[in-house]
């Protein structure tokens with residue numbers, strides 16, 4: 001049950017990381033943290049797009065799918081650390097992160113865990129060479145992105 005174990009450990013890691021880093025590290029400004037967060041999301045978006053492009057092509061390149069699925073899963077596992085307290089709109093820095101991220105920590109953590117689990121599953125399928133199943137799994141991954149954005153991301157400024 002390698003797949004089940006992978007999911008479980010990814011979720012556990014996310015919880016531990018979240019608990020350890022909910023405030024700004026010394027010396028890191030809100031602007032730095034928000035810039036880093038945007039860079040992480042750009043990487044995540046690029047990996048998701050690369051995967052989408054492969055599956056849309058109708059002839060996905062297994063090597064690209066494997067590499068991008070691994071990147072997406074690794075990036076998703078660290079998402080909970082990108083939101084230290086003090087990096088919401090109250091910082092005065094331009095951000096679409098809504099205050100509810102910090103007032104509904106359990107809900108946000110659950111949304112992050114869903115993405116970690118769905119991308120871990122995607123990565124397991126891709127690593128096992130089941131490219132068709134990985135393609136089908138993209139639906140759940142996209143749902144995890146959208147589910148969080150709907151509740152925790154504000155409109156484009």
Ligand code: HEC
Pocket residue numbers: 034037038039041042044045048079094095096097098108111112115141142144145146148149152153
């Ligand atoms: C747990 C919540 C959550 C999940 C899951 C999530 N996002 Fe986001 N995403 C956010 C929030 C909040 C922002 C706004 C961040 C900000 O402006 O500081 C954001 C912003 C972004 C941005 C814009 C970055 C920028 O430069 O402004 C992209 C692109 C993005 N997400 C892609 C994705 C993709 C692709 C996925 C799924 C693979 C995903 N996100 C999953 C919460 C999430």
